[in-house]
Amino acid sequence: MLRPDAEPGENHVVGARSGEPADSPDRDDRDDRHLGRLVDILDAAPGFAGMAARRLLQDRIARRLGPGRRLHLAEYDVARLWFVALVEQLSEEPDGLSALSRAVGDLRPGSRLALEVARIAAAVGPPHGPTDTVFGTGESR
Numbered sequence: 015m016l017r018p019d020a021e022p023g024e025n026h027v028v029g030a031r032s033g034e035p036a037d038s039p040d041r042d043d044r045d046d047r048h049l050g051r052l053v054d055i056l057d058a059a060p061g062f063a064g065m066a067a068r069r070l071l072q073d074r075i076a077r078r079l080g081p082g083r084r085l086h087l088a089e090y091d092v093a094r095l096w097f098v099a100l101v102e103q104l105s106e107e108p109d110g111l112s113a114l115s116r117a118v119g120d121l122r123p124g125s126r127l128a129l130e131v132a133r134i135a136a137a138v139g140p141p142h143g144p145t146d147t148v149f150g151t152g153e154s155r
Contacts, residue, residue, distance in 0.1 A: 045105075048138045052101050052114075052131065057094045059127050065089070068096055074120050075104070078113035111135035 062068055076085045085103065090096040104110030115135040119128040 045138050048134045049101055049105055052111075052134050053094065053097045055127060055130055055134075056097045056101070056118075059122075061122060061127075062097075063093055068093065071117055071121060072100070074117035075100075075113050078116045078120075079107070079109065105138070108140070111138055 056062055062071060072085050072087060076083045079085075085100075087096065087099050087103065090099070100114075101111075104114050107113075112135055115128075115132040118131045122128045
């Protein structure tokens with residue numbers, strides 16, 4: 015689970031996931047950093063600061079996930095919290111980060127943002143679902 019209170023450069027995620035075995039902390043840590051970076055760059059993107067733009071992104075991601083798919087996210091007054099929830103949910107969804115990448119590319123084609131989101135999404139391993147450990151500690155929640 016992503017930490018909404020994390021500052022850029024800090025550990026952003028509670029729980030870890032990757033396509034590697036659960037005892038592969040290097041891969042999990044790398045994925046966690048990538049997910050935190052996704053939150054950072056989406057939150058910093060001026061084009062997604064408004065609620066209407068985030069709804070459009072959400073709708074585009076749902077379309078990219080496949081016919082009839084919907085994303086159910088709470089609405090937050092603070093954009094960063096919304097991006098934390100979005101990235102967390104998509105990181106647990108098969109092809110979720112790929113759908114995010116394609117949606118950002120649809121809305122901001124050829125932009126540095128689209129290229130960076132695509133690079134990070136490709137670098138993160140496939141999901142294996144949420145875990146019950148607190149990121150970076152190995153302790154249970």
